[in-house]
Structures are given as C-alpha cells and as structure tokens.
Amino acid sequence: MQDVTTLPFMRVVTELGPPDYFFTEYFRVYAHSRLIPYILSSITENPSGRPVFAQLIGEDLEALARTARELQAYAVAGVDLNLGCPAPKVYKKNVGGGLLRDPEHVNRVLGTLREACPGRFTVKMRIGFDSTEHYETLLGLVNKHGIDLLSVHGRTVKEMYRGGVHYDFIRQAVQTVRCPVLANGNITSVPKARAVLAVTGAAGVMVGRSAIRNPWIFRQLREAAAGEKYFRPTLADVRDYIDRLWQATLRPGSPPKRHIAYLKKFLNFVGQSVDPESSFLKAMRRAQTPDELFAICDEHLLADGAAERAYAEEPYSGVIARPNHEGDPCEPEQGCSL
Ligand SMILES: Cc1cc2nc3c(=O)[nH]c(=O)nc-3n(C[C@H](O)[C@H](O)[C@H](O)COP(=O)(O)O)c2cc1C
Structure with a gap:
C-alpha cells in the first residue's frame, strides 16, 4: 500500500x-x-x-x-x-x-x-x-x-x-x-x-487496511490456520504498537508536526477498534505536539483499567477511518494519503 x-x-x-x-x-x-x-x-x-x-x-x-x-x-x-x-x-x-x-x-x-x-x-x-x-x-x-x-x-x-x-x-x-x-x-x-x-x-x-488497524492479523491468521488459540491484543498492546510506529517512522530532521500528521493516518485506522464512540479518534485528531498525542494515547489506551481491555476484533460499526474522504486513497503525485 x-x-x-x-x-x-x-x-x-x-x-x-x-x-x-x-x-x-x-x-x-x-x-x-x-x-x-x-x-x-x-x-x-x-x-x-x-x-x-x-x-x-x-x-x-x-x-x-x-x-x-x-x-x-x-x-x-x-x-x-x-x-x-x-x-x-x-x-x-x-x-x-x-x-x-x-x-x-x-x-x-x-x-x-x-x-x-x-x-x-x-x-x-x-x-x-x-x-x-x-x-x-x-x-x-x-x-x-x-x-x-x-x-x-x-x-x-x-x-x-x-x-x-x-x-x-x-x-x-x-x-x-x-x-x-x-x-x-x-x-x-x-x-x-x-x-x-x-x-x-x-x-x-x-490483507490491506486491516493490517494498519491490526498489525497482529497475520500472526492471528497463521495461529488460527494451525488450529491454535490465536493472539488477542489488549489496548496496552495497541499503545505499544503506536510507540513502535512512532519510532520506526522517525526521520532525522523531519519536523514533529509532519511526523504527527503521518502517524495520524495510521491512527485513523487503529482508532476504529478502540472505542465505539470514536472518543480516541476525535481526541487524537486534535493533538498538535508529540506530548499531546502520547498523553491522549495514554489516557485512552492505558488509564483507568483500559490497558487490560480487549482491542475489538472488528472495526466498530460507524467508526470510520477517513471522514469526508471517501474513496481515493492514492494521490500518487503527492505521495499517498490514507
Ligand atoms: C492507502 C492505500 C494504499 C494502497 N496502495 C496500493 C498499492 O500500491 N498497490 C495495490 O495493489 N493496492 C493498493 N491498495 C489497495 C489494497 O491493496 C487493497 O486492495 C484494498 O485496500 C482492499 O483491501 P482491504 O479491504 O484489505 O484494504 C491501497 C489501499 C490503501 C488504503
């Protein structure tokens, strides 16, 4: 993709x-x-x-x-x-x-x-x-x-x-x-x-978009195909995934604002399985700095017992990854926006 x-x-x-x-x-x-x-x-x-x-x-x-x-x-x-x-x-x-x-x-x-x-x-x-x-x-x-x-x-x-x-x-x-x-x-x-x-x-x-939302899907499919009980991530696992994404996509010299915008593209998909009210999605879209973004992640994915909660297997219905941007995921001239 x-x-x-x-x-x-x-x-x-x-x-x-x-x-x-x-x-x-x-x-x-x-x-x-x-x-x-x-x-x-x-x-x-x-x-x-x-x-x-x-x-x-x-x-x-x-x-x-x-x-x-x-x-x-x-x-x-x-x-x-x-x-x-x-x-x-x-x-x-x-x-x-x-x-x-x-x-x-x-x-x-x-x-x-x-x-x-x-x-x-x-x-x-x-x-x-x-x-x-x-x-x-x-x-x-x-x-x-x-x-x-x-x-x-x-x-x-x-x-x-x-x-x-x-x-x-x-x-x-x-x-x-x-x-x-x-x-x-x-x-x-x-x-x-x-x-x-x-x-x-x-x-x-x-698998395309669901690998962004749920990067464990390949492991889950393999475990299920082998007849094993497959891995079910918690919101703490999701928090860890976000950290990994942030670290992996850091580019030396790239302004934090740009990096946040890039990460939000992924989080738009991740948020589909965090909560049915889109609270995480709405909050993370407002984040302007890395500190704000990570505080929002901590609040929604770790605090008050959230860490142990299961990450939903399917996207919550009605929680959409890209409001006001239906279709057209690829704008190759400018690179691709999710
Ligand atoms: C952001 C984005 C980029 C994509 N880029 C490609 C691509 O470069 N080549 C391709 O064959 N399909 C691309 N696709 C399509 C996916 O491979 C897949 O066919 C499509 O999203 C449907 O599968 P899904 O429901 O699992 O996402 C892209 C899809 C998205 C959302």
Whole structure:
C-alpha cells in the first residue's frame, strides 16, 4: 500500500508477526522511470525474512519490460502488476484500474511482462472498471499468459472502497484460473477470513487496511490456520504498537508536526477498534505536539483499567477511518494519503 507498506512499517509488522508474503507499494513505470530508491529499500533491506513481490503500475510495454528485467537483479519473489488502483489521477492515464477497460492492451502488457519475467509474474486486479463485462476475458488472459498468482479485490474501480465486496466474483476467478488466487477486500479478522475462504475457495487472503488497524492479523491468521488459540491484543498492546510506529517512522530532521500528521493516518485506522464512540479518534485528531498525542494515547489506551481491555476484533460499526474522504486513497503525485 502506497506510503504504508514502507520499510519502517515492514519492520514493525515483522516484530509483531509478518505475513507469508509482502507486496511493495507500486513502482510507477513510464518511458524514463527509474526504480525509486525508497521503495527499492523495502526489497534490499527487507527485514522480515519473508518473500517480497515488487509491484509495478504502468502501460508502456518497453518500460514495463525494462523495469521487470532490472528487478531481476534484486531479491524479489516475483513481479506483480497492479490492475486495480482506483485513483482518478492514475486510471485516467490508463494504468492500474484504468487498464481494465482495455483487455486488448492488458493482453499485450501480460505477454510482455511474462516474457520479461523468468521467475514469478503475478497480477493484482479488481473485477472491472465500471462493470464486470470484461471479467471473463481478463481471467482468460491470466490463463493464456501463465500468471503465477492472482490477487482479486472484489470490487470494480468505480466502486472504489464503497459497499460490499463481490466475493462471488472471486469465487469465479478461483474456478476459472489455473493459478492460486488470493481473496482481497475487507478481510478484517480471522472469522472474516475464514468466511471468505469458505465462500470463495481461494488459496489465501490478501490483507490491506486491516493490517494498519491490526498489525497482529497475520500472526492471528497463521495461529488460527494451525488450529491454535490465536493472539488477542489488549489496548496496552495497541499503545505499544503506536510507540513502535512512532519510532520506526522517525526521520532525522523531519519536523514533529509532519511526523504527527503521518502517524495520524495510521491512527485513523487503529482508532476504529478502540472505542465505539470514536472518543480516541476525535481526541487524537486534535493533538498538535508529540506530548499531546502520547498523553491522549495514554489516557485512552492505558488509564483507568483500559490497558487490560480487549482491542475489538472488528472495526466498530460507524467508526470510520477517513471522514469526508471517501474513496481515493492514492494521490500518487503527492505521495499517498490514507
Ligand atoms: C492507502 C492505500 C494504499 C494502497 N496502495 C496500493 C498499492 O500500491 N498497490 C495495490 O495493489 N493496492 C493498493 N491498495 C489497495 C489494497 O491493496 C487493497 O486492495 C484494498 O485496500 C482492499 O483491501 P482491504 O479491504 O484489505 O484494504 C491501497 C489501499 C490503501 C488504503
């Protein structure tokens, strides 16, 4: 995820229980693009010991092939193509989710990247742009080009992040393609993952936003899959997570105000499971200094017996991470805002 699954966040998740695989935020690929060093560092300095796939977004065949070849010099588990980003600035350039309107060009892109990737070549896609009319054709292309792994976010681009996820379409992918499929979209907890795996028959799940809210989710999923009682964090664990995030994302010389703003993006998700009245969220959004922010965290997560309270497994209903900012999580020109 853009501006989230950075090296510092990978470090924190690694400490708390990493996923089986990571996917980098995407490298933008165009005629004169270069591999961006800070994204590359999540591959070269990957602290997790888990495989990491390098994700690309683009539509220029020559540039995609060149980039895929360049990546072979690094310890990547494979190259992943983004066919899902719903940000208008992105899809208007006919990349990410925008490419789903043009299966013929997807065919060329997949053919080019398949040829350029001697190792694994994987695809992350939504189920269509504004309808699912090309979905079957796109799944056929996944088979035609021998894609090694397909992750499906069960919404169209135009649906952004609204409404339910169409898990029946993920099931259709599982029944159609020859490679393993990861189900993506609103995998919020162990019970939700179990339900989605049962409905879709997918080989696994891909977790996005819930990893920000609940970085223990990968550990929980692994423990549950092994038939063990899985870890249930308390609010004290959440307080510790916030400390880790703060430390990991500190940049020398960066003004505290900027750092607070960055951390608040994460806390917007974290707050969804702290209390049903959004008291923590409302308070932390007002914090101006690190001292204020940490005092608010202490008050809501540690004081008066809060420390031992369970962190809710699901987000509280009606507690939203990004009020007045529906959809559009990616503003790649400015970096990405959550
Ligand atoms: C802030 C943010 C950044 C994202 N960046 C990417 C990205 O770079 N590549 C990608 O494939 N998906 C990206 N996504 C989409 C997620 O990977 C995922 O498909 C989507 O959020 C639905 O899954 P979830 O309900 O588990 O979050 C991003 C999502 C968010 C919220």
